[in-house]
Amino acid sequence: MKRIACSLIATTCISTTALVAEDSLTAPRPIPVTRPEMKRLLEDMKQRTPRIPLPELTEADQEKLGERGTQYESRLRYHYLPGGATSAQQRTGAGGGFGGFGGFGFSREPDPKMSLDYAFKTELFWIVSRTNNCQYCLGHQESKLLSAGLSEDRIAALDGDWLDFAPKEQSAYAFARKVTFAPHQLSDEDIVRLRRHFTDLQILEMTLSIAGNNAINRWKEGAGIPQSHDGGNFGRTRPSETAQPTAVERPKVAQSYLTPTSEKFTKSVSKVAPLTFDEKTGAVTTLTVFKRPTLESRADAERALQTCSTREPRLPLLSDSDARELLKDEYPAGPLPQWVRLLANFPRDGKTRILSQQSADQGGDLKPLLKAQISWITARQDRAWYAAAIARQKMHDLGWSDDQIFTLDGDWSKFSAAERAQFKLASKLAATPVVLTDADVDAVVKQVGPRDTTQLISYVTTCASFNRITEVAGLSAAPR
16 A cells, blocks of 8 residues: 555645655555545555455355456455355345445335435435545445536535535535534534425435445445446446436446546645644645544443433334334334334335344354444444443343443453454444554454454444434433
């Protein structure tokens, strides 16, 4: 990745004193400040070195995978995720409940209760990816937006102050960035502002989309997926206004991200990316840093959990009976939790996501205690109190006391080296995915192996998505 840092230095006039360290194994990748710099990094990411080693490909593997045997991500899923991934799942981006999509499957068929159009949700995905500095996903959204008919200048303007966009769009863009970068600051007022332009179901649809985008960013960044040489094979046909592009085989064509940028946007500094400034000169830098505030004290966290147990949801929930009618016997008997009744508002997509979340929680090789610990650590980073309450209850059920649970907030020295490495990966990937380094992932691979590392990254994406959905909705987790 040194070539990425060097190419950025060559194309920018910003302070060189604050650039990331030369050692790409232990330093995060830089954040491009302008659009030409961003395009340069998108192109350079095609040469990215994947983070997780793969076994030798056998003849039997090759026969099962076909042409996907040449693709790093396809093989990563095949070798290390539960059940691998079928060719249909590869085409649709699903992973059998795993695979870095927040534990939520994605259906190619539009949900009858979803009404936001494809191009608009792709713009939100672009903003999420720019905020997270996920250059893999950012490149794909560039390609999809061009395919949807947006001009180069329209896409470039997404990185600006948004004054040329309609108030409705501005409110959605700001919401997408906040849910991505500062979920710990979500409040009732965020929903009030959105209700001036959107229905509650549209706000929920937007939230599910943004949360899923955050999950995908973390999967691509966590595993170190190289950029597609063909732009993800998007851009061959223009999609409909409401549906995602149909899954059809198209010839792969090499695509360059080094396209011309109009003079208007050539030197414009991003207002979406989380930039830092040199303390001495005030100049903008490319430095990537961890930006979440220090965790609250145990007493403050306990108060927040208590408040969560009595709050009223901000978004509508389906009744228990109606949600049960949708799920029938595919979900365990008993009263349905609020998150299930929330997602059940969407009969097709919601049901798929519920069952995928259940699969992520119950399947795979990671131990239940480790999953509960990871859920707590990520929820505390996001101040996702509903998710934290569920994680705490799971650890109680496994015999952990509150004294033990709150050790996860601080000094991990009494945990094993394997646990410490996994906790560190989860904490960094949850809060600011691009600050996760090659060395962080390598440390986990050395401790627990590539299979568990892949499943750990996948499960963190599940948590990142779940945290955002449940906190936007303001769900209530009453203690048992």
